[in-house]
Amino acid sequence: MSENTSVTEQTNHRFLASTNHDEKARQDFVRSYKEYLVKNIHAGNRERYEKTIKPKFEKSQNREPGDRFEVRDLMVKDPYYQMFSSLLRTSQEMMWSSCQIPVEKRFTALNEEIHLSNGESNQGTLKLDENLEVPRYHKAVDIHCQPGGYHSEFGENDASPGMVYDRAVHIYAMGQMGPFNDDMGASIVLWLKENHPDFKPLRILDLGCSVGHSTVPYCKAFKNAEVHAVDVAAPMLRYAHARAQDMEAPIHFSQQNAEKLDFPDGHFDLVVSHILLHETSGKAIQNIISECHRVLRKNGVMIHAETPPYKGMSPFDAFMLDWDTRNNNEPFWSRSHEIDLDNLSKNSGFDLGKKIETLIPSAFQIEKVKRSEVFQGGDFGGGGQWFIYGNWK
Amino acid sequence: MDRVLKRKAKGERPYFFEDPNVDKLVSMIMGLAGETSVLMDRVDTIEQLLEKKGLLKISEIEGYEPSTQVLESRANRREIYLSEILRIIEIELEAESLEDNAPYSSAVKEVEEG
Incomplete structure (x- = not known):
């Protein structure tokens, strides 16, 4: 048996749904199960492909599989890959279920606590818009297989999708995004401080913030900045505001579609998003980049964190990173990883001479964290790096 | 519930x-x-x-409140637990790396004739 897997526990806060002994044990099981898949089962797919599946194809076709689609056609017939996928999908479903149980048990009381706290808010604000239409691309399937998605409401002033999500993200990333699930925001902050030490944003906007995991680090790093965060899902924002208050992070949350913001032109120094773009659509992604351009001041910057595009990846690696598209309710994942980013920026009026496109190291580099250092489905944060795309205006 | x-x-x-x-x-x-x-x-x-x-x-x-040591020993225990349950998947890989892939009938034949 190899050495122990690291145990990065999620940092508690007032609104993190409490768990009893067995509820916590059930969640711990899902995390161990996912860790086990990454550590011991994932790599078998590559082995099957390199040692058996690819040679067989080469022998019959006199060439290598040309792209991820050909790899896919071969792999889906492989019993090992079938079992791997079946296990991984199951782990995702068990993750949500294990996080729903403690929330459902105290559903009304938890929602009331959050509602009360939001009503007494003394730092930051929460502005909901019940007339905002949740976009079709967000509702086509329940993203990440969270039952009901981010937007569904199961009761009055419902924040339960946020409660379920906050805990589930920690399990999903197996702690690889740190005790606050904030690694993407923290990594961009670190990158900015190291590469642009003179850049001191006074107005910051986080797009598609969900429960504000990645928003909080900007508040902590740029203490003089006014920080705004938007999302289309009201339940996420209710939870986000309560959580941010408890973390003493004054953030202005509002329910808005990033395609059409209500902020004035040239308002922000910094506009960021964290794994938002791949949750949108072919048209929306362009609209969002155009909105970024509109709300940024001159010499301001937009930065979007994602997993890396497929270009330059081997067909097998691209295939493995593409797992989520079909199997984890990520319908725009494929397309968004192959989109022409230069075109997006250019069409929105950005000067490509000021573009940003690079891999940045994860800010959460605790020695105990053992990462696979591979970008692959089911191993979020395992790469130890984030891909950022952006542009200075 | x-x-x-x-x-x-x-x-x-x-x-x-x-x-x-x-x-x-x-x-x-x-x-x-x-x-x-x-x-x-x-x-x-x-x-x-x-x-x-x-x-x-x-x-x-x-x-x-479990100590770090207890948390770690629990994580180790769960890893062993999982390796027991997922054994059937892993032995296939082991068989492949050891080239243990001869059909069973060849072993029967080998002992019968040996």
Whole structure:
């Protein structure tokens, strides 16, 4: 048996749904199960492909599989890959279920606590818009297989999708995004401080913030900045505001579609998003980049964190990173990883001479964290790096 | 407990095996592994009896804060537990790396004739 897997526990806060002994044990099981898949089962797919599946194809076709689609056609017939996928999908479903149980048990009381706290808010604000239409691309399937998605409401002033999500993200990333699930925001902050030490944003906007995991680090790093965060899902924002208050992070949350913001032109120094773009659509992604351009001041910057595009990846690696598209309710994942980013920026009026496109190291580099250092489905944060795309205006 | 939240995520659920029942079995087996409900009931019974006999207060269990050492030993135990359950997958890889892939009939033939 190899050495122990690291145990990065999620940092508690007032609104993190409490768990009893067995509820916590059930969640711990899902995390161990996912860790086990990454550590011991994932790599078998590559082995099957390199040692058996690819040679067989080469022998019959006199060439290598040309792209991820050909790899896919071969792999889906492989019993090992079938079992791997079946296990991984199951782990995702068990993750949500294990996080729903403690929330459902105290559903009304938890929602009331959050509602009360939001009503007494003394730092930051929460502005909901019940007339905002949740976009079709967000509702086509329940993203990440969270039952009901981010937007569904199961009761009055419902924040339960946020409660379920906050805990589930920690399990999903197996702690690889740190005790606050904030690694993407923290990594961009670190990158900015190291590469642009003179850049001191006074107005910051986080797009598609969900429960504000990645928003909080900007508040902590740029203490003089006014920080705004938007999302289309009201339940996420209710939870986000309560959580941010408890973390003493004054953030202005509002329910808005990033395609059409209500902020004035040239308002922000910094506009960021964290794994938002791949949750949108072919048209929306362009609209969002155009909105970024509109709300940024001159010499301001937009930065979007994602997993890396497929270009330059081997067909097998691209295939493995593409797992989520079909199997984890990520319908725009494929397309968004192959989109022409230069075109997006250019069409929105950005000067490509000021573009940003690079891999940045994860800010959460605790020695105990053992990462696979591979970008692959089911191993979020395992790469130890984030891909950022952006542009200075 | 009232299930107030949805249990199924909107969107067609993928099945990976030709027979979807195999996927369903996988899910059931992992559900069982996660729950180990018989074991949990048994632990609960033990706790109830210990409390009744004044040997332990159940609140002590809820208030128990495991040390890092205990957390780590639990994580190790779960890893062993998982390796037992997923053994059937891993032995295939082991067989492949050891080139242990001769059909069984060849072994029968070998001993019969040897």
